[in-house]
Structures are given as C-alpha cells and as structure tokens.
Amino acid sequence: MAEAHDRPPEKFTLRMRRYDPESGNAPYWDEHTVELEPHRSVLEAVLQAKDRFDGSIGIRCSCRQAICGSCGIRVNGEPALACHTHLDAAKAGARDGVIEIEPMGNMPVLKDLIVDMDAVHWKKIQRVTPWLLAKQPVPEREYIVSKDSMVDVTQTMACIQCGACVSDCLAMEVDPGFIGPAALAKAYRFVGDPRDDEPFERLNDLAQDPQGLFDCTHCFKCVQACPKDVNPMGQIMRLRRIATADHKIVDQNNGARHEAAFASLIENNGILWEAELIPRSYGGNSWFGKFAPAAGKELVASIPTAIRGLLRGKMTIPKILKPHKIPSQDLKAVRSIYERIESRPERYELNLYIAGEDEAPAAVAAGVASEAAGNQADPATEGSAQ
C-alpha cells in the first residue's frame, strides 16, 4: 500500500450526471478532469471539480471515512461510497477510461448526486418500528443475553444508512412500495435481539404486507451493494425462516406456502415438480391444494400458458400429472436427511459472520483443484471452491 501512496498525482476524468429538477431542464452529462494521487477517493475528485471548475456541483458528504454514509453514489453503474472508492480502482472499472458518476437509484434526485433519502429510505426504515420494544419487566440492572446473539445482531447494526442497497434493489425498481433491503435488515436487528418483546408482531406485520417480507426477489443486489457487509438479503431469508418455522406465520402472499410446498416436493420426489408447485403455493401444501379457491383462480389464469406449453411440447400431460423422481434408494436417503434435520428441537445454523472461517481451507482445496485440472495458476478454481 505504501507504494500506492507514493505515486504522483495523475489526471482523472469524471463524467458526472447533472440534474437540477427546479431548473426545468433535463439531466445532462458533464465532464471534468482533475489531478490527484491515484489512491485518493472519488469524493476528493468530485470536490476538486467543484472547487476548481464548477461550484454548483451537488454532492452530500461529511466524515470522508466510510462511517457517516452520506456520500452514496453510483460509480461506473455500481453503488459505492464516494469516499471509499479509490480513483485508480474506479478508473480501472470504467468502460472507456472515464469514471462515470451518477446519483443513487430508486430515490428522487434533489440535485446532481444528492437524492431524497427522506422520501424513500427513511420512510421505509420508520415503517419497521426501529427501536427496541423491551421485554417486561425491565430488569433493574442489565438484560443478560448470550454473546453470540449480540454478535449476531451487530451485523445489521453495522448499517450506516447510506442507501446503497436501496439504490440497487431490483424488486423496488418495479415495485417502489416494496419495503426494501435496508428496512428489512433493520427489522432483523430487533427480531434477532433477545431483549425484544414483540418479534411475532413485527414478523406478522411484515409477512402479511404484500410489499413486505415476501416481495424480495432474491437477486443478491443488496448483498453486493453493501459497503459494510450487512448482508441484507441474508437477513431477509432469516426473517422468513423465523416467521414460518418458529412463529408458524402463514401469510396472505403465498410466501410460507411456497416455501413449504417447495421443501416437501423435494422431500417427496428428490427433484422439483413444477406443475404441482404453483397450485400448492396458492392453495396449500398438499395434493388437495389445487382445489382451494385461490389455487383454482390461479390455475384458470394459467390455462393459456399451459396450453402454449403443451402445444410446443415443453410440457406433457404425464409430466403435469406425475412427478419425475430420483431412484427410490436415493429418495429414501433424501427423506432420512429431511427427517433427521427437521426433527431437531432447534435449527442448526452456521453463521459465518459469528463462526468465522477456518484458516485458509478454501485455498488448500482450490490449489489442489487447479492442480487436478492441470492448471496450477488458475485462480478461477480457487474462486469457485471458496
């Protein structure tokens, strides 16, 4: 790193998306070339452009050390904290050598790189009752909880409210009312807190909301976007598990039924039986699910799709009526895995955030893997083995 800091200033060109809604003019692109050491941040570059060339450039910032969460923007189309992105890395990731800088997505632009966090992000955070509803009676001194359970919630407490995950959420892109990754991660912070008194009410509220817990489209965008490793989607999946398995919440959005149907179709057949998944997700997790009114309605609506599939030979009547199964010996083994794991009094869940990783086990495996593939210096195998 010392070497990077020794490098002399270089020229970096920024292509910035500019917009002032109050002007009545359309957004436009603006280019400025700044001169800074390559290890300096994109934020410093924007501020230099503002200082030297155009004082009207709008950007929000404060701490300049990735703690306050004010300077969330998009760099080359990807979400980032401006203060936490080095210029050399940004330039390397640029399509044509020019660093592209835009405001975050999914939120209205107030000016240039400043978006309205109040209108979207903070409204959604407020929606999840973001404070502790203390278990009664409140102890005279402190609550005593296990260390692991507190380490667990610190992952969501690491959120700096920068909005990067909200900016990139693909469910919110088509369904702006979706509560979104930041708020759901915040919800886990309290559902996962052993001192909280109302996890059921919190979960039931989010599960029954059509734009709540089960509206997440599982795209990993928030996991990738988060500069603080909060893993919002991972928290959403845990909220779902706790809602359905621990609190037996059956939501009106088919979330719990879909999960139950999927799990039992694999238990019964080893591989998925698509034709049966849909009626069960709507009507209930049994063969009779298809006769429930909600399933009937969906099945009728699906008739044109089914007919098209049948006409093309994509689907066949036997495939719709009968599942494809793995060999019976193997199915037996799969069922006994289910039986053993699902009968545990408590779910056994490895949380790498708490447990950490063994010392470089993946590197050992990967090194050997690439050797076996006859390509010793191939870090790709390392990646896939991680």
Next chain:
Amino acid sequence: MKVAYWPGCVSRGFTPELHGSMAKVAPLLDIELVELDRACCTGAGVIAEHNQELADTLNARTFALAQQVEGAAMMMNICSTCQGAQSECQERLDANSEYRAHVNSTLAGEGLSYDLDPARPLTNKNFLWLLVEEIGLDALRAKVRRPLTNLKVGPFYGCYIVRPRERLGIDAEHPRDHYLEQVIDALGGTVIEYAGMRKCCGFPIITMNKEASLKQAGRHLGDAVDADADCLVTPCPLCHLNLDLQQPVAAGVVGRELNMPVLHLPQLVGLALGLEPKDLGLARHIVRPTSVIDWSVSVVASAAA
C-alpha cells in the same frame, strides 16, 4: 474432459430442450457427461430459506456423489440458480471443518462424505465458466462451423451466477460476469448490451407477487427489443421460464409487444457448431426462434455446414 454433470430439475421438467441440447453439444466439445442422476434439487435458495442445514446437507450429498465419479475433472451444471445455490452451501461447508463434520455425520448413514480431501477436490462450474476457462475461447472459435454472423444476441445471466462476486469467483482475471459476451463473440455473433442483462428475471416471486415478477421480465425483454437484439441467450432455465414461457403474459403486464426469442446457452453454442435448430429443441420455445429468425440468412454458413 469428463465431468460429473448436474442437470438440475427444470432442465428435465419444463425446459427439456435445455438438457437435450446440452447432451447434443457435449460430444462436439469433447465433454463426457456423467449424469448425477442420484442427486436431488439444490433447493434453488428456497430450501436454504426454509432450513439452512437441510440445504447444506442435501448439496453436500450431491458434492459427495460428484467426488465419487471416477476420473471426473470437476462438477458441471447448466443452471445459474443451481450454481449460486450450490456455491452458497459450498462456501459454508468449505469454511468450517466443524460444520462440515456435522453435515457429514448426517450423510454417514448412506456411507457418503463430502471432504476437502486433496485427492478428491470439488470444483463446480456452470457450462458457461467451463466453456471459457477449460475449453477456451480460441478452441471454441476453432470448432465453429456456422458462425452466428449478423445475429444480434443479448446476454441474460441470471442473478445467481453474477452475485455476490466474491463467492462466485468473479474478479479482474476471471470476468465471469462478461463471459456470455465473450462466448457470443467467439461464436461469431454480435453482442447487444442492454439495461437488464444482469438484472433479475423476477421468477423467484412469481407466486408471491406476479405483477412485480412479470414486470421485471417484461421490462428487460423490452429493453432488449429497444436495443435491437434478435434474441437473448441465458445460462439459467428459471430465467427462461419467466422470459420465454411467461413472455406472452409479461407482454400484457408491461403493455407492449415483445416477441423476443430466448435461447439456452447450449442451444446457441450448438447452432454455431453446426447442429440444426430443430435438433436443439428451438421449436419447443413459446417464442419460436425458428419463426422469428431466418436462420438461412442470419446465420451465414461458412465452412461446409
């Protein structure tokens, strides 16, 4: 090369043309497929959502079966979602020996074990990664008998194979999130970039919020239409369900005509290697590529095809 081949569920269910076309293409690329027909579904993220240990154990069982395939260089899948779901489980299993031992104790009943044993390492690659990293683009280019000249192809990756980058081994040296473009180019086609190429098809929420689900599919297909693509190509059969099987409904949801054919990756490769559209199951698609693309014009024969 010999691979332990995990075809997934949907490629044997509602997208049979995917499994079929992979079987046809493999010999042309000297890939020997040893099918893991004893393995079960990866859980597609849903079983992990239901019970993480269950998903990890079921996938560890598949990994153990793959390790038993004599002479296999690695495990191969043809589904972005399988790749992502398996990579997630493998990440946990490989990271923690205590957990691995715990999971293996469940598999012991069947006499199976997933090990980081140096003699039996497990590398699991989607066909797309295997094409670029093991076969190589130059070798692929040399095998092309019918270049996809003038065919404008838009890539559609599927979320599970591009995020999170670290888990999936994507870095500057291995730009796996750009491999589809590289393959299209090697096959002689023209890459069409469009807004939705690395976004979500919406399939995971089709039973929870159908409108939001199909809005995603419809929007990306519409973006591809606007970018003037002739067709899309995807390594994910679940994306294919939303992008092709549901396309007429998605068109209704977004209120525009789409009519965008979506090819499975082995189909696109097969066409360039000289196989016939019909043999690759192209007639089985809802939006028939055969009727939209005039193969005799767009796919120009070069060698003695």
